[in-house]
Every structure is written in structure tokens, then in C-alpha cells.
Amino acid sequence: MGPLSTIEKLAILADAAKYDASCASSGTTRRNSTGGKGIGSTEGMGICHAYAPDGRCISLLKILLTNHCIFDCHYCINRKSSNVRRARFSPQEVVDLTLSFYRRNYIEGLFLSSGIVKSSNHTMEQMVEVARILREEHDFRGYIHLKTIPEADPELVHQAGLYADRVSINVELPTDAGLVRLAPDKDARQIAGAMGKVKSDIVETRDARKRFRHAPRFAPAGQSTQMIVGADAATDADIVSKASRLYDSFRLRRVYYSAFSPIPDASAVLPLKRPPLVREHRLYQSDWLMRFYGYQPAEVMQATEADGNLPLDIDPKLAWALKFRERFPVDVNRAGKEALLRVPGLGVRAVERILASRRHRTMRLDDVARLTVSIAKVRPFIVTADWRPVMLTDRADLRALLAPKTEQLELFAA
Amino acid sequence: MSAPFRDMRLPGAFGVTLPEPDDFEFWRDQARALVQRDVPPDRVAWIEPGGAGDLFAGGRRRLPSPGADAPPVRASRAFVQLAKTAICHSDPERFALLYRLLWRMQGSPRLLEDGADPEVRRLDEMARAVRRDIHKMRAFVRFRLVEGGDGGAGEHYVAWFEPEHHILRANAGFFVRRFANMTWSILTPRGSLHWDRAVLEEGPPAQRSDAPAGDPTEELWRRYYASIFNPARLKVGAMLKEMPRKYWKNMPEAALIPELVAGAQSRESQMVAAGTLEMGERPTSLSAIDKAIHACRMCPIGLLDNRAVMGEGPRDAALMIVGEQPGDQEDLAGRPFVGPAGQLLDRHLERAGIDRRSAYVTNAVKHFKFVQRGKRRLHQTPTAKEVDICRWWLEGERELVQPRLVLAMGASAARGMLGKTVSISKVRGAPHPLEDGSELWVTAHPSYLLRLDGPAREEQSRLFDADLAAVKERLEELT
Numbered sequence: 001m002g003p004l005s006t007i008e009k010l011a012i013l014a015d016a017a018k019y020d021a022s023c024a025s026s027g028t029t030r031r032n033s034t035g036g037k038g039i040g041s042t043e044g045m046g047i048c049h050a051y052a053p054d055g056r057c058i059s060l061l062k063i064l065l066t067n068h069c070i071f072d073c074h075y076c077i078n079r080k081s082s083n084v085r086r087a088r089f090s091p092q093e094v095v096d097l098t099l100s101f102y103r104r105n106y107i108e109g110l111f112l113s114s115g116i117v118k119s120s121n122h123t124m125e126q127m128v129e130v131a132r133i134l135r136e137e138h139d140f141r142g143y144i145h146l147k148t149i150p151e152a153d154p155e156l157v158h159q160a161g162l163y164a165d166r167v168s169i170n171v172e173l174p175t176d177a178g179l180v181r182l183a184p185d186k187d188a189r190q191i192a193g194a195m196g197k198v199k200s201d202i203v204e205t206r207d208a209r210k211r212f213r214h215a216p217r218f219a220p221a222g223q224s225t226q227m228i229v230g231a232d233a234a235t236d237a238d239i240v241s242k243a244s245r246l247y248d249s250f251r252l253r254r255v256y257y258s259a260f261s262p263i264p265d266a267s268a269v270l271p272l273k274r275p276p277l278v279r280e281h282r283l284y285q286s287d288w289l290m291r292f293y294g295y296q297p298a299e300v301m302q303a304t305e306a307d308g309n310l311p312l313d314i315d316p317k318l319a320w321a322l323k324f325r326e327r328f329p330v331d332v333n334r335a336g337k338e339a340l341l342r343v344p345g346l347g348v349r350a351v352e353r354i355l356a357s358r359r360h361r362t363m364r365l366d367d368v369a370r371l372t373v374s375i376a377k378v379r380p381f382i383v384t385a386d387w388r389p390v391m392l393t394d395r396a397d398l399r400a401l402l403a404p405k406t407e408q409l410e411l412f413a414a
Numbered sequence: 415m416s417a418p419f420r421d422m423r424l425p426g427a428f429g430v431t432l433p434e435p436d437d438f439e440f441w442r443d444q445a446r447a448l449v450q451r452d453v454p455p456d457r458v459a460w461i462e463p464g465g466a467g468d469l470f471a472g473g474r475r476r477l478p479s480p481g482a483d484a485p486p487v488r489a490s491r492a493f494v495q496l497a498k499t500a501i502c503h504s505d506p507e508r509f510a511l512l513y514r515l516l517w518r519m520q521g522s523p524r525l526l527e528d529g530a531d532p533e534v535r536r537l538d539e540m541a542r543a544v545r546r547d548i549h550k551m552r553a554f555v556r557f558r559l560v561e562g563g564d565g566g567a568g569e570h571y572v573a574w575f576e577p578e579h580h581i582l583r584a585n586a587g588f589f590v591r592r593f594a595n596m597t598w599s600i601l602t603p604r605g606s607l608h609w610d611r612a613v614l615e616e617g618p619p620a621q622r623s624d625a626p627a628g629d630p631t632e633e634l635w636r637r638y639y640a641s642i643f644n645p646a647r648l649k650v651g652a653m654l655k656e657m658p659r660k661y662w663k664n665m666p667e668a669a670l671i672p673e674l675v676a677g678a679q680s681r682e683s684q685m686v687a688a689g690t691l692e693m694g695e696r697p698t699s700l701s702a703i704d705k706a707i708h709a710c711r712m713c714p715i716g717l718l719d720n721r722a723v724m725g726e727g728p729r730d731a732a733l734m735i736v737g738e739q740p741g742d743q744e745d746l747a748g749r750p751f752v753g754p755a756g757q758l759l760d761r762h763l764e765r766a767g768i769d770r771r772s773a774y775v776t777n778a779v780k781h782f783k784f785v786q787r788g789k790r791r792l793h794q795t796p797t798a799k800e801v802d803i804c805r806w807w808l809e810g811e812r813e814l815v816q817p818r819l820v821l822a823m824g825a826s827a828a829r830g831m832l833g834k835t836v837s838i839s840k841v842r843g844a845p846h847p848l849e850d851g852s853e854l855w856v857t858a859h860p861s862y863l864l865r866l867d868g869p870a871r872e873e874q875s876r877l878f879d880a881d882l883a884a885v886k887e888r889l890e891e892l893t
């Protein structure tokens with residue numbers, strides 16, 4: 001067998017990256033290439049340049065530098081004992097691919113991850129080298145996300161943050177016990193240590209920039225992490241509480257969830273069935289509730305069922321509302337923002353519009369309907385000038401009434 | 415330039431023809447003048463360039479100049495912003511809608527706050543549709559290299575795109591800022607843009623055939639697109655929502671979609687089949703596991719001419735002893751540790767004061783792995799992967815027996831317990847806490863002792879005895 005061609009390597013190393021949930025390319029500093037010699041810009045909002053048939057957005061060239069790995073994590077397709085085909089890019093090859101894709105407007109930048117070859121430090125050095133060539137030799141001003149290796153020397157991780165817009169370190173599993181069992185070579189304390197170091201680097205450089213305009217920027221789009229859902233027995237309540245601790249302790253921009261998916265050559269310690277994708281979706285919804293709707297983690301946990309998991313048939317906001325029916329109906333003409341944000345079916349934007357509108361008119365059901373996606377979902381929970389739900393919040397079958405049709409659910413879960 | 419205002423058949427009515435479909439400045443000037451002259455919205459007809467102006471054919475008449483006391487025209491900043499965007503919409507009604515809102519705003523300056531007002535709502539929707547189109551153009555324009563080398567001097571990139579609204583001009587700045595040091599053209603049915611690294615020029619509308627097809631990089635991009643998607647998560651609806659079919663024809667990767675979707679099911683089952691068999695839940699009794707391992711073919715060992723050997727011992731044993739795999743004699747007898755290594759183990763256990771019958775004795779791998787040499791079956795060490803696969807069963811036994819202490823003998827047994835390879839000499843002689851609160855102890859495998867002679871054997875026997883003595887002591891503490 002001859003050496004692999006670039007296209008073969010790309011196929012292998014993109015395939016190996018398809019389990020990474022992160023795709024964001026937003027939230028970094030504004031840049032463009034006027035006055036420079038290279039290409040690229042970032043304007044706050046990232047752009048999804050394509051969507052894959054799995055519904056996920058493609059905004060970055062998401063690949064592994066190599067899928068060789070000296071570690072043996074059971075959930076991971078690249079683990080040492082797996083029989084997958086292996087490939088390895090040189091830093092220059094990754095740079096060339098990134099640039100030629102970028103020039104054709106296929107991508108916003110690069111998301112680079114890697115299996116661990118030789119040593120953690122060696123691998124991290126190679127990843128930093130990719131970013132360095134892009135930034136220094138090609139004056140590339142697009143987005144770079146580097147997944148750093150927690151076992152690597154903190155100085156190398158620091159280097160990564162100087163070139164990258166975002167760095168991430170995966171916590172991998174929601175519980176330490178799960179990590180011990182499924183990622184025997186990884187160490188929870190080391191992961192936390194690396195995340196803590198990145199956080200303090202971010203804070204320090206941000207402070208320095210307040211005093212010295214030319215102080216270097218460090219990961220201006222912050223850090224994120226990813227957790228695998230459904231590979232161990234952790235419940236949604238465990239996951240939500242882990243996520244909220246991570247947000248608090250490391251000021252993460254995002255926690256991504258990746259529903260454990262069957263991997264070729266899976267280790268037998270893993271469950272054989274994949275968890276329903278809708279579970280991952282419910283976790284993202286609960287994440288939104290905490291980030292944009294002012295829910296406390298404890299409240300999201302209140303929405304879980306006896307087994308500690310969020311219901312799959314309805315969204316967590318509705319689940320919470322059904323548990324706390326005494327808080328409804330909410331008077332759209334009088335209630336404060338917090339109360340309105342709790343109404344199932346009212347998004348942040350709709351609530352803002354209602355607040356602005358009601359200075360001009362007394363809201364009727366039709367008025368609310370114009371500001372929401374589905375008035376049917378909202379109606380049981382609100383009072384307007386011409387509408388008051390008749391005991392609807394007490395009806396035992398409310399959940400059945402509001403839950404989406406099973407058909408839809410299956411389509412979604414497909 | 416001809417005067418913008420013309421007589422209409424209706425007395426006191428005016429028609430205004432826009433020079434460009436997205437000319438906000440022009441619209442603003444005319445709208446301001448009309449408001450000042452108190453011309454109500456139903457007296458104004460706004461006409462797109464090349465639009466149906468003849469409806470209002472008639473003699474020319476200039477608007478009278480506004481009186482000195484004409485009130486200033488008021489418009490909130492929010493309105494101006496929305497209007498600048500909404501004017502790019504392709505709905506011919508947009509100018510009239512904007513004028514109606516501007517007109518109403520003179521009486522209620524905070525009109526725009528009322529999102530429930532149907533006209534405000536319509537304006538908002540228009541602006542949203544335009545912003546989305548702008549965004550989709552930024553996303554789905556695909557440049558093709560037509561001249562020169564990739565990224566080198568003399569290169570020229572050309573794209574063909576079909577926007578839904580009049581957004582080309584509004585979007586030019588984005589492409590200039592992003593691709594400042596590249597020479598490119600964007601061709602659309604509504605006009606074209608040309609950037610030569612210094613100057614932006616506008617050109618006439620173009621046709622699809624004006625843009626070249628194909629670029630060697632597309633092959634790579636298509637391969638990337640096909641590889642990055644996870645067939646186990648097919649969600650076509652979600653994809654279509656964000657990437658409607660109307661955009662597909664100009665995106666090289668989109669041609670793959672039908673094939674990727676059709677193949678997803680089989681790719682997913684291959685993914686699963688390549689690793690494990692679909693076995694459902696793990697059996698929940700020792701006898702059911704016993705039955706299941708006899709049928710297990712999860713790893714190649716199960717395909718050899720052998721039979722599975724189940725662990726044996728009390729269902730509630732405090733001590734679980736794990737060996738590597740059944741040997742030739744175990745395979746024939748169908749019981750663990752009956753061959754030479756088992757007999758040696760028995761002697762050492764006795765010496766340590768451990769009753770073998772009180773322990774649950776089993777192996778990390780349930781089938782005998784061997785190579786046939788004539789009549790003899792030669793033992794072969796299982797690979798790490800085989801041990802990991804068979805761990806499914808070992809864990810099942812451990813879950814049911816729930817020992818307080820597990821003694822793993824040899825590297826395979828240790829891997830079966832830990833999921834990673836450890837060095838016996840480094841980890842022996844001390845407890846390793848397991849997640850469920852029990853303890854793992856690791857020692858050498860008795861067959862290792864069988865392979866040694868003389869002083870080396872004595873030394874290893876002594877170490878083995880010491881490990882067993884420590885286990886015995888610890889077991890008494892634990893139970």
C-alpha cells in the first residue's frame with residue numbers, strides 16, 4: 001500500500017472528527033483582511049456554510065491532525081485498540097487545505113483536534129504549529145478553534161490560546177466514575193486543572209489589555225467543552241449539574257453535548273444502543289433555559305422525572321410549567337419579564353416584543369398570536385384582555401394535549 | 415434626470431419611480447418631501463425601476479414647494495435601520511409599506527415599539543427575510559478558481575449566486591473585507607460585483623452560463639462534506655430548514671445529499687456491525703450469561719473450535735478470582751482452573767488459607783484461544799481488544815456476584831478489570847479501589863510460575879504467596 005493521498009487522509013480524518021459536536025465560529029474579535037496580506041474576517045456572528053444530512057451545520061473545516069492515539073478511551077473510535085484506518089496530516093497539509101477551502105468561501109476557519117501521537121506535548125506542539133503557520137506566515141484572519149490536550153504542558157496550551165480564537169478541553173464524561181471506567185488514561189483532575197489554567201489566562205490577558213493596548217489577545221472567543229451523553233449511567237440531572245458547575249468554575253462559553261453514537265469497532269464496555277438523539281436536544285434546551293431564560297440549574301433539575309432524566313416527549317420548559325401549575329396563568333398585560341419568560345412557547349424575542357407592545361395597547365389574544373410561533377402552545381398559560389384559560393392548567397391531560405404528536409417525535413429522533 | 419413626480423389620473427395623486435430597487439436615499443428624500451406636503455399614503459404610487467408606471471401616465475406636474483412652516487419629518491432611528499434593510503426586499507409593496515409607516519409615525523412617534531401592529535409586523539418580517547438572504551449569500555456563495563494559481567498572483571475567483579432579494583450591493587462590503595487580497599467576481603441575475611484587490615466595480619446582470627463550473631478543490635470539499643456527517647444521526651428536516659433546495663444547484667456538495675441520505679441507514683448498521691453484534695440487554699442472571707457466552711461470537715476467538723467456559727462458585731462470594739482464559743483442559747472439561755495452572759493455584763490458595771470453594775473463579779476471556787499444531791492446541795494470549803470485548807461478560811458476572819475483593823491474575827485479567835494495560839510488578843501488593851467501593855488486587859498468573867525454574871521460580875512463588883496472604887488478610891477486614 002502506497003502512502004495515502006490528501007483526499008484519502010481528509011476522508012479518514014474528517015470521518016474521525018464527526019463525533020465532535022462543537023461547530024461555533026462566533027463571538028470572537030472583529031477582524032478583516034483589509035490592510036493585511038492574507039485573507040479572512042470575523043464579524044461577530046459566525047456563518048454556517050453548509051448543513052450536513054445529520055442536520056448539523058458546517059462552518060469550520062473540522063478535522064483531526066491524526067487519528068493515531070496512544071490512549072485507549074472506550075467511547076473513542078481512535079483509541080489504541082481500535083482497528084480503524086489511520087492517517088496523519090502534516091501541519092502544512094492542514095494549512096493548505098484550510099486556505100484553499102477558505103478562499104472558495106466553504107468555511108469560516110479551522111477546528112483542529114487530534115489523537116495523541118508519541119506524547120501529549122509532541123501532539124500539542126504540532127497543533128500549535130498549524131495555527132502559527134496560518135497566522136504568521138499567511139496572515140490568516142479567519143476563525144481558529146484548537147482542541148487542546150489536557151495532559152500537555154500548560155505553556156503549550158498557552159501558545160495555542162495566543163493563536164486561536166477559541167480553545168476547548170473536553171471533560172468527556174459527566175461523572176468522574178464514568179471517566180475512570182471509560183477513559184482509563186484520562187484524569188479528571190488534570191482536565192479540571194487545564195481548564196482552570198485556560199480560564200486564568202483569559203482573565204489575565206483581558207485585564208492586561210485594559211492597561212496595555214498591545215497586550216496579546218488570548219482565546220478571545222473563550223473556551224468550551226464537550227460531554228458525551230448516554231455512554232454511562234449519568235442522568236440528565238447529573239449532566240445539568242455538572243454543566244452548571246463547569247460554567248461557574250471555568251466561565252465556559254459553551255458546554256456541548258454529544259449523544260454517544262455507535263462507533264465502528266466499539267468497545268464492549270459501551271452500551272450497544274445509542275441514546276435517543278432527542279435526549280441531547282433536551283439537554284441543549286435546558287442549557288438555553290439557564291443561559292437565556294434565567295432558570296437556575298436546580299430548577300431545570302426540578303423538570304426531570306423520577307429517573308433523573310428530562311422527559312423526551314415534551315421540552316424542559318413545558319415540563320417545568322406542568323410541574324408548577326400554580327405559577328400560571330400569567331397575565332400578559334401585567335406580568336414582569338421573569339414571569340413571561342417562564343411561559344411555554346414564549347421566546348426571549350417574543351417577550352421583549354410583548355413588553356414593548358403593551359405600552360401601546362392592551363394585549364389581546366390575537367396580538368400575542370402575531371408575536372409568537374404557536375399561540376396554541378401559549379394559550380393555556382396566559383391571560384389576555386379577551387382570554388382566560390378555563391381551568392386548563394388543571395386538566396390532567398394537559399401534557400398529552402400539548403406534547404407534539406408521536407409521529408413528529410419519531411421523525412425528530414430519526 | 416427626469417422629475418420624480420408625475421401627475422396621475424386621480425387628482426392630487428403622485429407616482430414615484432425609483433432609480434434602483436434598493437435605493438434607500440432616494441426613497442427617503444422623496445418620502446420626506448411627500449410627508450411635508452401632506453400627501454397621504456393612498457395618494458402615492460411607488461414604482462420599481464422598469465415597473466408598471468404607465469398606470470399613472472399623464473401630464474407632468476411638480477409638487478408645490480413645502481410651506482416655510484412645514485413641520486420637520488420625524489422617523490426613529492430604529493425605523494431608519496429597519497427601512498434600510500427592508501427596502502432590499504423583492505416585494506413591490508415595500509416602498510408603500512414604508513411610506514405608510516412613516517406617515518403614521520408622524521402622529522405616533524413610537525409606533526415601531528408596537529410589534530403587534532400588523533404593519534409594523536410586516537416591516538419586521540421583510541427586514542428579517544432580507545437579513546436571512548444576506549446571511550445565506552455569505553454562506554452559500556462558492557468561489558471557483560478560473561485563472562492563475564490558488565492563492566497566487568493572477569488568480570481570479572468567480573461565483574454565481576441567485577439571491578431572492580436586492581441584496582447584492584448591501585452584501586458587497588462583507589466580501590471585500592473578507593477577501594480583500596483576492597481578485598474575485600460575484601455574478602447574479604440582479605447584477606454583478608468585481609473586486610481587483612483595490613476597487614469594487616458593479617456590473618450588469620449575468621447568466622448562469624457566464625460563470626464557470628468546476629474547480630479541482632471541489633473534489634476535496636465534497637469528500638469532506640461526505641465524511642464529516644454522522645449517518646447515525648440523520649435529520650434531513652433540520653438540514654432542509656437551513657439549506658433549502660433552491661440553493662443547492664450552486665453548491666458543489668449538495669449533489670451528494672440524496673446519495674448520503676439513502677446510504678445512511680446501511681452505513682449506520684455497518685458502523686454498529688463492524689464493532690459489536692446487536693445483542694440487546696445483557697442477561698441478568700449467571701445462568702443466562704452462561705448460555706449467552708456459548709453463543710457469543712463478538713470476537714474471533716469465539717469462532718475457533720472451542721466452547722465457552724463460565725465462572726463458577728457461590729453467587730454471593732466475597733472474593734472473585736479472575737484468570738486469563740480457559741486452557742485446553744478447561745475447554746474440554748467446561749470448567750475453569752482444572753488444568754496444571756489451576757492445580758498450582760489450588761496449592762497456593764490452600765497455603766494461604768483461602769478456601770477455593772468460597773470464591774467465585776472465572777476468566778477475563780471466556781473462550782480458549784489457540785493455534786492448532788498437529789494434534790496439539792497451543793495456547794495463545796488474547797489481544798487487548800479481545801479482552802476488552804469479552805469484558806462485557808466479566809462485568810456482567812461481577813455485577814451479579816458483587817464481590818468485596820477481586821483478585822486479577824496476570825495482565826489480561828487486570829486489563830479485563832481496568833480496561834487498560836498495567837504492569838504487574840508495579841501494581842501488585844496493594845489495593846486498587848473500584849468505583850462500586852470494592853477493591854481490586856493484582857498478581858501474577860500461576861501459569862507464569864509454571865514456566866519458570868530454579869531460583870526465579872522460587873522468587874516468584876514467594877511473591878505470589880505474599881500477594882495471596884495480603885489478600886486473605888484484607889478479605890478478613892472487609893467481611
Ligand code: SF4
Pocket residue numbers: 707710711712713714715716717722779780781800803804807
Ligand atoms: S472470547 Fe469472549 S468476546 Fe470472544 S467470543 Fe468468546 S465470549 Fe465472546
